[in-house]
Amino acid sequence: MQISSHSILLIDDEIENLKALERTLMAVATVHTAASGKAGLEIIEKTPISLVICDQRMPEMTGIEFFKILQKTHPHIIRIILTGYTDVEDLIEAINEVGLYRYVTKPWNNHELKLMAQRALEHFDSEARNKQLVDELKRVNEGLEKTVQDRTQKLNELAVTDELTQVGNQRYFWAQLKSEIERSERYKHPLSLLLIDIDYFKNYNDEHGHAVGDKALKTIAHILKKNIRSTDFIARYGGEEFAIILTETPPKKALEMAERLRKAIAQKKFSYKIKNKKKKGLTVSIGVAGLSQEKDPKKLVLKTDKALYQAKRKGRNRTVCADLIMQSIKAI
Numbered sequence: 030m031q032i033s034s035h036s037i038l039l040i041d042d043e044i045e046n047l048k049a050l051e052r053t054l055m056a057v058a059t060v061h062t063a064a065s066g067k068a069g070l071e072i073i074e075k076t077p078i079s080l081v082i083c084d085q086r087m088p089e090m091t092g093i094e095f096f097k098i099l100q101k102t103h104p105h106i107i108r109i110i111l112t113g114y115t116d117v118e119d120l121i122e123a124i125n126e127v128g129l130y131r132y133v134t135k136p137w138n139n140h141e142l143k144l145m146a147q148r149a150l151e152h153f154d155s156e157a158r159n160k161q162l163v164d165e166l167k168r169v170n171e172g173l174e175k176t177v178q179d180r181t182q183k184l185n186e187l188a189v190t191d192e193l194t195q196v197g198n199q200r201y202f203w204a205q206l207k208s209e210i211e212r213s214e215r216y217k218h219p220l221s222l223l224l225i226d227i228d229y230f231k232n233y234n235d236e237h238g239h240a241v242g243d244k245a246l247k248t249i250a251h252i253l254k255k256n257i258r259s260t261d262f263i264a265r266y267g268g269e270e271f272a273i274i275l276t277e278t279p280p281k282k283a284l285e286m287a288e289r290l291r292k293a294i295a296q297k298k299f300s301y302k303i304k305n306k307k308k309k310g311l312t313v314s315i316g317v318a319g320l321s322q323e324k325d326p327k328k329l330v331l332k333t334d335k336a337l338y339q340a341k342r343k344g345r346n347r348t349v350c351a352d353l354i355m356q357s358i359k360a361i
Contacts, residue, residue, distance in 0.1 A: 035150050036061060036076060040069040040095065041084040041111065050082065053139045057146045066090035070098065078106055079153045080146060082133070085112040085120065093120070096127035105156065107149045109133060125327050131334075141341075144231070148267035152199060159188050159200060193243055194250035197264035202272050205262045206326045209274055213320055220320040221283030222329055223273040224337045225253070225290070228312045228345040230269040233299075245311060249294055256293050257286070280319035280352035287315040287348040295346065312346035319352045 035058040039050045047062045054060055061076060063069040066087065072078070081099065085092035092110045099106060107130045112120060124132065130149050133142060189201035197205065206222070213220040227233075227249065234242040246269065253271055254263055266272040273290075275283050291313055299311045316337025320329055336351040343349065 035079040038069055038072055038078045038081045042087045053142055054146055057143055066095035073103060080107045080149050082109045082111060085110050093127060100127050107153050151268055155198060162188055191265040194247050194265050196250050196254060202264035206274055209276055210324050210326055214324050218277045219279040221275040221278045221280055222318055222333045223287050224316045224333045225271040225313050226337055227269040228314055245299060252293050253290055256290055280350050283317050284348060284350040287317050291315055291348055314340040314345045315348040316340055317348060317350040
């Protein structure tokens with residue numbers, strides 16, 4: 030079903046890549062294409078764009094150079110870069126500079142790219158709603174001081190809470206992650222992050238409808254919240270993805286916690302069919318990573334996201350810890 034209120038801009042100097050991306054994403058939103066960064070900027074000046082997916086390696090203007098311009102002129106547009114596996118490590122510093130939402134490696138998986146685009150557009154809507162709340166707050170400030178204070182408190186709660194699941198939203202997540210990394214550095218305590226993705230959730234929505242899917246999201250959020258400590262922080266990171274910040278927790282302990290959460294969800298009974306076969310419940314894949322010496326929030330998320338990707342590649346309904354993978358590699 031097309032999201033007609035959104036437009037996606039695809040930029041790649043290779044026409045075949047553009048066509049392949051367009052075929053994949055035309056069911057998600059209205060798609061515009063450009064063969065260069067300059068052409069992409071011209072489209073953005075004439076057309077409201079919510080999401081840009083841009084190739085990194087292009088003549089005249091690279092993807093990072095394009096996004097540096099876009100960050101200054103249209104900072105509200107969600108940015109995703111398309112790159113080769115060999116470029117990822119070299120891009121990390123540049124990624125931090127331009128505020129990327131995600132990166133996609135070639136060759137991409139069409140289903141995962143579609144999900145990523147949908148989540149990016151949900152994030153766009155969330156930020157727009159938050160801006161609307163801020164604008165409303167400015168209007169309220171013209172009234173009585175007490176009324177302003179009451180509404181401020183309510184709006185602040187709404188601005189950091191996911192309306193459906195009643196856990197934190199992305200704004201809450203990034204604020205808490207930054208704060209906890211600073212605290213971890215100050216007191217020399219370990220910190221770990223979990224990224225949790227519901228397996229085959231699109232199938233579940235298609236089978237039962239979005240109302241039932243929303244109920245499942247709320248149920249899973251409740252299970253996660255009930256099974257973590259009061260000192261930990263949970264947020265809805267995307268459409269069917271949750272993030273949990275585990276304070277004072279090294280990667281090995283975080284992996285144990287992730288396994289407990291995975292099993293708790295797997296034991297919950299959901300009515301679910303996939304490919305005409307009855308399935309007893311929903312499951313989740315979980316990526317785990319500990320804070321490195323660099324103390325960078327975005328690098329920690331990227332590291333955890335890679336572990337989540339490995340968990341999904343290995344068959345889903347499992348947990349993968351990035352730090353323990355690295356230990357295994359070093360031990361060989």
